[in-house]
Amino acid sequence: MIFGAIMDKNLYAKRVVELNNLPVDEGGKCVIYWMQRSQRATDNPALNSAVNLANDLGKPLLVYFGLFDVYPMASVRVFKFMLEGLKEASAALIDKGIPFLMRREMPPEGIVRAAIEFNACAVVVDEDYLNIGRSWRKIAADRLPVRLIQIDAETIVPARITHKEEWGAYTIRPKILKALDQYMTDIPDSSINHKLRLEPGNSIDLSTVDPLTLANSLDVDQQVTPTPHSIGGLSEALSRLERFIREGLPRYSDEKNDIGVSVSSNLSPYLHFGQISSLRTALAVQDADAPGESIDAFLEQIIVRRELAINFCLYNNRYDSLDAASDWARRTLDAHRTDERPELYLLEELESAQTYDQLWNAAQLELVRFGRIHSYMRMVWAKNILVWSPTPEEALSQAIYLNDKYALDGRDPNGYANIAWCIFGKHDRPFAERPIFGKIRCMTSEATMRKTHWRNYIKP
DNA sequence: ATCGGCTCGCGCAA
DNA sequence: TGCGCGAAGCCGAT
Numbered sequence: 001m002i003f004g005a006i007m008d009k010n011l012y013a014k015r016v017v018e019l020n021n022l023p024v025d026e027g028g029k030c031v032i033y034w035m036q037r038s039q040r041a042t043d044n045p046a047l048n049s050a051v052n053l054a055n056d057l058g059k060p061l062l063v064y065f066g067l068f069d070v071y072p073m074a075s076v077r078v079f080k081f082m083l084e085g086l087k088e089a090s091a092a093l094i095d096k097g098i099p100f101l102m103r104r105e106m107p108p109e110g111i112v113r114a115a116i117e118f119n120a121c122a123v124v125v126d127e128d129y130l131n132i133g134r135s136w137r138k139i140a141a142d143r144l145p146v147r148l149i150q151i152d153a154e155t156i157v158p159a160r161i162t163h164k165e166e167w168g169a170y171t172i173r174p175k176i177l178k179a180l181d182q183y184m185t186d187i188p189d190s191s192i193n194h195k196l197r198l199e200p201g202n203s204i205d206l207s208t209v210d211p212l213t214l215a216n217s218l219d220v221d222q223q224v225t226p227t228p229h230s231i232g233g234l235s236e237a238l239s240r241l242e243r244f245i246r247e248g249l250p251r252y253s254d255e256k257n258d259i260g261v262s263v264s265s266n267l268s269p270y271l272h273f274g275q276i277s278s279l280r281t282a283l284a285v286q287d288a289d290a291p292g293e294s295i296d297a298f299l300e301q302i303i304v305r306r307e308l309a310i311n312f313c314l315y316n317n318r319y320d321s322l323d324a325a326s327d328w329a330r331r332t333l334d335a336h337r338t339d340e341r342p343e344l345y346l347l348e349e350l351e352s353a354q355t356y357d358q359l360w361n362a363a364q365l366e367l368v369r370f371g372r373i374h375s376y377m378r379m380v381w382a383k384n385i386l387v388w389s390p391t392p393e394e395a396l397s398q399a400i401y402l403n404d405k406y407a408l409d410g411r412d413p414n415g416y417a418n419i420a421w422c423i424f425g426k427h428d429r430p431f432a433e434r435p436i437f438g439k440i441r442c443m444t445s446e447a448t449m450r451k452t453h454w455r456n457y458i459k460p
Numbered sequence: 461a462t463c464g465g466c467t468c469g470c471g472c473a474a
Numbered sequence: 475t476g477c478g479c480g481a482a483g484c485c486g487a488t
Contacts, residue, residue, distance in 0.1 A: 167469080167470055167471090168470080168480065168481090169480080169481065170470085170471090170479075170480050171470065171471075171480095256482085257482060300481085301481095304481095305481075326468090326469090327468095327469095328467085328468055328469075332467095375482090376482065379481090379482070421481080427480095427481080428480085428481075429467070429468060429469085429479090429480055430466080430467040430468050430469095431466060431467065431483065431484080432465075432466035432467075432483090432484075432485085433466080433467080434484085439466085439467060439468080441481090441482090441483055441484090442483060442484065443482085443483060443484085444483090444484080447483070447484065447485095
């Protein structure tokens with residue numbers, strides 16, 4: 001069995017899920033890597049798996065990407081950023097002798113057409129852990145004429161070392177740490193044996209296309225415009241990583257919760273689109289010359305917390321709903337449904353930053369203008385939405401709407417887990433009971449003003 | 461400035 | 475069955 005052979009010799013056994021029972025067609029002409037989430041040409045377990053399979057079969061590899069704009073919260077902002085990253089990734093792939101096929105179509109339909117058109121032996125796809133991607137892969141698995149193999153390529157420790165939704169960081173942390181030594185190692189990129197100068201017909205050629213022009217031509221929200229100083233792609237991610245290690249990391253542990261200073265890596269959008277791998281980032285930080293406290297604090301974020309968020313979305317497909325709340329959280333929020341709110345804002349009032357709270361307004365403006373909110377302030381931001389909404393359900397959907405619409409890293413497991421933590425105490429524990437919050441951990445703008453250099457945050 | 465209490469339930473030790 | 479402890483808090487007492 002050919003696939004068994006690649007599983008034995010690669011390091012990815014726990015990352016593999018076969019999405020259908022069809023055979024690998026050894027008489028086919030190529031292997032196709034259906035790129036979705038892991039939009040990079042290096043440090044990519046899904047790409048490496050596809051290359052290894054192609055080499056075993058003695059075939060070339062083709063990368064397929066379906067550009068689909070009829071997508072919730074699709075905007076010029078995120079498409080420009082994504083296309084900049086894809087432009088760099090496709091050039092790197094072509095350099096390696098792997099043609100890049102990009103078509104504007106619905107991905108699960110496009111991959112089936114491409115597999116037939118190019119006579120694929122098998123298709124390898126990366127995993128995004130979210131519902132839309134899951135439903136697309138299901139469609140493709142049912143319609144492809146050959147095997148569809150899914151690779152978990154965004155985690156450092158494979159998500160399937162645990163087989164259930166974890167209760168909190170403290171339950172997943174020991175499992176991750178136990179396996180971490182094995183996975184915190186640099187794995188060289190596989191190189192393709194059979195390089196092919198395939199000229200895929202009807203492909204968008206990113207080498208000759210301006211990402212912004214292409215993004216503008218799509219059927220996406222034109223009101224959410226590109227953010228200043230954000231250029232997608234691995235080069236920019238690596239330069240941010242280097243700057244972070246030099247300037248932010250040394251102060252990370254002490255100052256990460258002060259909204260008046262910026263010690264964050266700002267790599268989240270690059271991680272969201274898979275333009276840089278979390279393993280590459282974690283290895284660089286681990287080896288950095290910085291206080292151990294700061295290194296540990298950052299690794300906790302990029303490994304434990306990030307992979308807890310992935311675990312949440314992987315094992316709970318209600319990750320964007322109050323259905324995902326634990327019993328104690330639902331009970332306590334229910335008990336406070338009729339508590340009087342200081343103000344009830346409409347979505348439009350929130351969106352345009354017109355609340356009585358100047359700190360919250362500043363956070364909302366940061367989101368609209370820069371596509372992000374300071375990591376500490378983002379919690380205060382979401383907690384306030386709970387206070388100003390008629391129901392927890394409404395608060396949840398408004399927070400998710402605003403985050404997914406404006407954040408460059410929207411529609412990400414991190415975002416859903418973060419908002420779930422804020423609104424309904426996911427992965428958290430109960431605290432002293434208060435109005436509206438019940439036993440959900442309370443955070444307020446007033447307390448944040450007492451504790452941090454907030455004036456630096458508010459000033460324009 | 462620092463500290464305890466608040467409050468639930470998982471997971472492990474026993 | 476008991477017990478320790480947990481993402482980032484808040485408040486009030488000392």
